[in-house]
Amino acid sequence: MGGPDAAAAVWTEDGWLAYLYRPGVVLARDEHWRDVAELLGAERVGGERSQQLRGLTVLTVPIDDQTETLGHLTRVDLELGVGIATPDHIMFVTPGGCGQCCPATEPEELDGAVAPYPPITSDTGAGTGVFVSVVDTGWWPAAATDPATPWLAGVTGDPETIDLNHIHPYAGHGTFIAGVVRNQAPAAQIRVEGFLPLGGAAYESEMVIQLGEALALSPDIISLSAGCPTREELPLLSFEVFWEQRLSHQKGTILVAAAGNDSHRLPFWPAAFPWTVSVGALDADGKRADYSNYGSWVDVYALGTDLVNAFPTGTFYCHQPPNEGEKREFTGLAKWSGTSFSTPLVSGLIAARMSQHGISARIAADELLAEARVAGRRGVGPVLEPNN
Template sequence: MSNQPTTPPWWQGGVPNGRQRGRLRVQLDRIVDGLQSAPQNVARNVVIEEARTGEDVDYLYRGGAVLVRDGDVDRVLEIIRETAGDGAAVEEPVGGPPQRGVATIALPAGADTNAVLAALHAQGVDASKDVVLHICPSASACPATEPVLAQAGPVPAVADWSPQATDRKVSVAVIDTDYHRSVVQQHSWLRKVTGDAGGPKAHGHYRGHGTFVGGVVATMAPEADVRVWPALLTSGGQLASDLGPILDAVLETRPDIISLSAGTTLAPGEDPARELLSLRVFREHLAKTDTLLVCAAGNDAQDERFYPAGLPHPEIVGVGALDPDDRTPAGYSNFGNWVDVWARGTDVVNGYPNGRYEYADIDPDTPGDQPGSVEFTNWLASWSGTSFATPLVAGLVAARMAWSHEKPRDAWAALHQIAVANAVDGRPVLKRGDSDRPPV
């Protein structure tokens, strides 16, 4: 059995289209069910709502809650009392302190989230919805396909590496779903990939995504220290208010690079300078460090920005996906001048947990999306999406840093020059080998 191409047809014939909407509905339901059934969210009566433009879902968010700057809490509670009645309260996240600089306000029963936000914005308060960040849909799906059987791997192959005693140690943090030590133990290229076992809802539909992403980093930077932080439910998403504290914890470990294969869109006309408070505050802290954030551009087959990849800051790199020829943009990938670099994301092969996988009944014409199931038996899968182009770029930056001794953003700047020189139809391209040590 060979590694089968997993190029899905759902993006063809106009975006969005019927197939795309059907695929989106299945994955939205999966994310919502996973979030609302998580024990910590049941205890808080979390209800996930959909922001819509017509019949299309723009993004998911938590109803009955808003995020504000923590210095504005007293003022915010007063405004809410005047506009929505009594009962608003500061909410502590489960398992630890809130994100630095951000407070979650649970609204009075029956209060309209959008009306409260409008009242806060009218008073000049920096406030936003508690959005869901996800590895799955916004207008389509991320990853672009479901995992399928692969015979051999990894693909791309492990990069050439000539370690020397003077090489710098480089650390990469992967913020994703679960970590599977059982997978790491099966493949030599994963020997430096670590993490906390399991993760939230470790047996959800996207189990193994975090380990797979960590493996892609390791193929490009075999000597880098790669740590997988289970931060997203394996049903596909996480509330910004619960992800924010994990982002803080990751940043406190001072990684050189963070790889994040998740994000969200906004509705047409919504301004990221007003929305997405949790991501904006994290970016403010990130800017004070040397850490580089490399993140997925999303799989919506459109030029609408996917955040945080779409935030225009030098410490953030947005990655689009290419097909296996390292030239052709994958049909599922988002695009536009906000995408900083392109790398292979289609038919990527890496470590994946063994066991039965149930395919969703999404589109019977799409390989990997047919109803039914498959038994993974060789600790490998083939998968496609900007989720997997992202760690490839993160790994290339890490590999260059090891021999160049550059800081993360300087190494990225040097690689970006190479990507521009490799550009295809104006798209900067990075590929395996672009971080190789120059010959002496």
């Protein structure tokens, strides 16, 4: 699937990316769409995909330029109420923020680093009977049979298309994440869904359809290392409806979501929802990583810096300064940093706790978060350490 075919950006006064959205499109709950359509002269988007949204309506609004979309939303705020209609935000493996990316670094060569890192837990049965859905860029099938990554045997997913002579940004992201889960839960069943295409971006309206498809397979844990900031810092309307219509009715299943890498405390969605397990990142010294978002909406922090796991064998050219244009060669493994990777570490710990005690993901997560609060560190917050 391709990435968003249209995008518009809103910037802060100090030059940071505030959020991205789909020009000419707004979202509304089913009970409000007629009022919004009448006010704005908007038209409802039909078709099979829209019917899968369950409670959410996509509307096209008349615009002569991209910024008119926001003008329409301001009018809705004033005449119908704040949050009645919202942008169709663009969710990223790469969140906004002054060129900084999630992962917080581009993939790096090992340079003697031990693989995998964190090491695989000694409890080889951890995760038995647990199904983890990784919603990400897709799955690199060669990793399942590569002698360098035996811990990925049996993982499945939507194959990711990768040019090994010129590995694109975020390629292998989902495979790396699956490896991090397996390090903590070696016996877990993992499927990597290819819902984030080249460029690692998707409209929120499309993302919740894809999450619904993942949920239809009845996973215990959904691990999502993508998200976005939003207009007026309001919750993602599509995810509010997804929770109400779908996820809240699937008892025990949880969504573990990355807190993002913008180095600030502003909410990053969907991690900021109270029904998710939101994960920030720690450095190797146990301090909060300087790239990690933080604040009272972050549930827990876990190691996210310099993790080592599976990566496609091939050539990668850096896209981010100060290394832009640098050539890097990989042979099945890479070192990577970001809340993208602290998130599956926590997902793996939840899976391990589930199998250890025969409990649901929700109960396992609650137990681990309670322990994380007891182990909390000044200046950081609740923390979880990898299993040994």
